[in-house]
Amino acid sequence: MPANSVEILCEACENLFSEDRYNEAKRVYQHHPTTVAFRQALEISCAICVRIWITFSRRTYKTIKPFDTIDGDEFECFTPITYGMFPPAQTSSCSAITFFTDQLQACLFLQTKTVRPHLYTQVSNNTGSxxxxxxxxxxxxxxxxxxxxxxxxxxxxxxxxxxxxxxxxxxxxxxxxxxxxxxxxxxxxxxxxxxxxxxxxxxxxxxxxxxxxxxxxxxxxxxxxxxxxxxxxxxxxxxxxxxxxxxxxxxxxxxxxxxxxxxxxxxxxxxxxxxxxxxxxxxxxxRDNRAVCPLDIDISWQNPRAMNGASMQEFQMLPTGLYSVVCEHLNExxxxxxxxxxxxxxxxxxxxxxxxxxxxxxxxxxxxxxxxxxxxxxxxxxxxxxGQLCQVRKETRLKTLVQEYRYKKVESGQEHEDSTRLLVNIRNYWRDFIRSYSGYKLTHESDIFVALQGIAQDIVTNTLEDRMVAGLSEERLMQELCWKSNSHECRPGESHRPAKWRAPSWSWASTKLPSKIPGLSLGCADGRYDMATLVKWHAPAKLSGELIEAALWVECRLLNLDVRQKDWYATIFIAGVENIFEETGIHMDDTCPSDQAGRIRSVFLMPTSHHNYTNGARNYIEGVALELSDEEEVAYKRIGCFNISIEWDGSQDHEASKEPFGHVMKILGETEPQVIKI
Known part of the structure; x- marks a missing residue:
């Protein structure tokens, strides 16, 4: 028997590590073909099948239910079960067995005990023990x-x-x-x-x-x-x-x-x-402590032929040794x-x-x-x-990076050689954190900046030595104006705006949807060129952090165009030609009702930056889409963002692909810069 454990294993689980099975050279193998077989394994408390059930149960019911409380018809969705074996990834010492049904999957991780011999201890059946x-x-x-x-x-x-x-x-x-x-x-x-x-x-x-x-x-x-x-x-x-x-x-x-x-x-x-x-x-x-406790499995191959390293790698076989088996859900x-x-x-x-x-x-x-x-x-x-199945949450990594930066700074008494790298990573993780945070729940919608104030002071003010302007970085304000919300996941006409004003239209906080802020623009020698300049901003807030009002004054060139919107996307007209940019258009902040789909509306494109790469294979301008505000005759409000580009893969006429882009650049070049209020 290739797999031994002090706990009970059913016959199917004993054969998980059978060299005869792996010599079939398949990628997927049969485990329990019927409901009866799986139930029988659970009834004898097979240590692996119990852990499979725990994971299936959590995926289905969001909690662990005793298998004997599930009736026959409902239990059908948990079989037949097949599985595949996956060797360790480069970044991990763990292998994995993934069990599948038509609707579910459960992953068990295997880590060699020689990596950390004293890896775990036994636990009680109550979290308050x-x-x-x-x-x-x-x-x-x-x-x-x-x-x-x-x-x-x-x-x-x-x-x-x-x-x-x-x-x-x-x-x-x-x-x-x-x-x-x-x-x-x-x-x-x-x-x-x-x-x-x-x-x-x-x-x-x-x-x-x-x-x-x-x-x-x-x-x-x-x-x-x-x-x-x-x-x-x-x-x-x-x-x-x-x-x-x-x-x-x-x-x-x-x-x-x-x-x-x-x-x-x-x-x-x-x-x-x-x-x-x-x-x-x-x-x-x-709790069922089997959901928490690892299982020790001793794998020993009986067939000497299977000990050949090439064969083991070919058939995804694990080396002989003692392993800890852990449920996938025992993670953060x-x-x-x-x-x-x-x-x-x-x-x-x-x-x-x-x-x-x-x-x-x-x-x-x-x-x-x-x-x-x-x-x-x-x-x-x-x-x-x-591998990467267990990612560290963004704010957890962000927190660690900030503390690492400060700790090294205190130790060295000055900026250290890792400072630049750490600060770039901190800014990137802060941006990722905002993407997650923008989708979190609030009892009071007006708390969006109140609940962010402490962490923003710690990261943006104290660490990055920057300032927050309605949730955006002052230092990178023109780039961060081009945030993109998940409006494409909304139904036509569905409202996702706060009931009361809490942020200006140019802030991600003006929606209740998760929003992605653009990353640092890293390119070739030509790099990135600003096409708009921040003149000033005004964003007074209460002591709690809640905004009172906010406005930006930006020097820019505006391109007045007509667009046709459907759902969250709007196609662009130039000189009477629709959608000359093929897949390029405007990502709208709000979806339009079905009865208004296809109507033409006038918008203003405000390019914020031009990205020009040396080889010409990637050349684009990005910015925000505006329209005149209903509240102030001379002010604009944001309604979306855009990215107009050339992407050349060598399979088409490069010069022809430049034509729409060049047309836009020509119009912009003929447009006088102006200072506008948003």
């Missing part, structure tokens, strides 16, 4: 003592939030709201979803009661569990937004919102109620990034600003700091999953 919490306590202690990069991130001067919840050891009082405390050692912050439930909050009406003290039973489950975790760490103070900020006082709310960076940055750690959709769900969950993508908490805009900032985060997910607790990313089963760090 003593063992789970002790893992977090041990990691926090290790971080405090050994991680210089983490200690550097916490300001040396003590900071205390305006209000904190004090945990009281008293029979009739469990917590008490305290204000303007001095000389406290450490406090903890909670990150949670409010959801549809309305727990007790701090208002002018409830203030007296909270300052006098209340019992735990007045609080929702998530708050009670957070208090239990804080006590388990031996700490006395906890910050919860709904209990530490007056919810019916706009001035207080604005002041405290502007302090979020300090509140989360100075916390000893942040407790993240990652899986909880609202405050009633709690932090702790019962499934359990953390896709969880309810991390779909919220406010939480992106909280997660970035906190030095240390304790993630309480449905099936595992995770420790995250600048130096470590681990869970109970992998206390020394998460395994390197197969």
């Amino acid at each position: 003593d063992a789970a919490l002790q893992f977090l306590i041990d990691k926090e202690d290790e971080c405090q003592k050994k991680h210089n990069i983490c200690r550097l991130s916490v300001p040396v001067s003590g900071y205390t939030p305006t209000r904190l919840i004090e945990l009281i050891d008293c029979d009739n009082v469990s917590i008490q709201l305290r204000e303007r405390l001095e000389c406290i050692e450490r406090y903890v912050a909670l990150s949670h979803c409010w959801g549809s439930s309305q727990p007790l909050t701090l208002t002018r009406a409830t203030a007296t009661e909270l300052f006098q003290g209340i019992t735990l039973d007045r609080l929702p489950k998530t708050f009670q569990d957070a208090i239990a975790v804080t006590r388990r760490f031996g700490l006395r103070y906890l910050w919860i937004d709904s209990l530490c900020i007056y919810q019916d006082d706009k001035y207080d709310w604005g002041m405290e919102a502007s302090r979020m960076k300090d509140i989360y940055r100075n916390a000893a750690f942040c407790i993240a109620a990652t899986h909880a959709a609202d405050s009633t769900a709690g932090l702790f969950h019962e 993508i499934w359990l953390i990034d896709d969880a309810p908490l991390n779909q919220r805009a406010w939480v992106a900032q909280e997660r970035y600003l906190a030095t240390r985060v304790l993630h309480f997910t449905e099936e595992a607790v995770f420790w995250q700091c600048f130096a470590s990313w681990s869970t109970e089963a992998f206390p020394d760090g998460l395994p390197l999953f197969y």
Whole structure:
């Protein structure tokens, strides 16, 4: 038998590593052909089939359901099962087995135990067990003592939030709201979803009661569990937004919102109620620990012929040895990034600003700091999953890059040789972060910049030494004006604008759709040439970060054209000829209703840059599409972006391909520059 395990394996799983099977030289092999066969394997608790079921169940039901609760007809979608074996990628020491049905797939990762012999420990069946919490306590202690990069991130001067919840050891009082405390050692912050439930909050009406003290039973489950975790760490103070900020006082709310960076940055750690959709769900969950624990498999090929290296590579066979088998969903993508908490805009900032985060997910607790990313089963760090299947979330990588830049700067006492590279990467990841952030959920649409203010100050102001102008970089404002929203994913006429004004038309925040900001233009010697110049901007904001108004004055040349719009796309007319640019046109910010599709409208194209490559194979201008604003007769508003280009692959007449582009450039050359207000 080529595969051995201390846990039970069904016959099909024992044969996963059969040399006879791999000598068939196929890429896909049969696993369980029928529902009956798969059920029988689950009934005997086959260690691999149970893990396949766990992944299938999460994909289908967004949670793990016992297989015996699924009726026969519904269970049919889980069979027949086939699988393929994939060798390690260049960037990983992990191989992968992917199991398929017509509708589902489940991936198990295999990592050799020789890579990290003490890779994992056993875990309990509850995320709130003593063992789970002790893992977090041990990691926090290790971080405090050994991680210089983490200690550097916490300001040396003590900071205390305006209000904190004090945990009281008293029979009739469990917590008490305290204000303007001095000389406290450490406090903890909670990150949670409010959801549809309305727990007790701090208002002018409830203030007296909270300052006098209340019992735990007045609080929702998530708050009670957070208090239990804080006590388990031996700490006395906890910050919860709904209990530490007056919810019916706009001035207080604005002041405290502007302090979020300090509140989360100075916390000893942040407790993240990652899986909880609202405050009633709690932090702790019962779990099937097989979803978390790796499985040890000893692979030994019996046929000496199969030991030949060339044959093994040809048939995707793994070398003999001891392997850890892990479910694909034991990673931050499934359990953390896709969880309810991390779909919220406010939480992106909280997660970035906190030095240390304790993630309480449905099936595992995770420790995250600048130096470590681990869970109970992998206390020394998460395994390197197969290739790029487990990408690090953008804000996680962004956070690490910023801290790496600062740490190296402190160590060297000056700008270091990696400074330029790190700053370019930070700017790129910041742009990627904005793309994700622009699609996150907000209870109050007007909070779009309020929830971004702390992280923007830390990255844009303090690190990049730049300024934010309605969500865009002042230094790269002309380029970033050409952001592109996901309007192509909307139904015709579907509205995706905020109910009330929160940003100017030229800002990605004027829509509720994810929006992509253009990257750095890296080309050949000819490079990029500006075709528009920022004259000035005006964007006053409240203390909280909420915009009051905003406008740009730009010196540019305008090209007045007619376009025909259908859905999110508009084709261009020049001299009465429609769509002379073939696939080139305007990506509109708003889709048009079906009954207005095809109508002709007048627009102004404002080119912002010209990209000209030495070999002439790529030559284009990009910019924004404008129309006259309804609000101000002399002002324009953005309605989309465009990219007009030549792309020559050598298969067509190069000169002919230049004609439309040259026509546009000729018209622009004859147009006088002017200063316009947007």
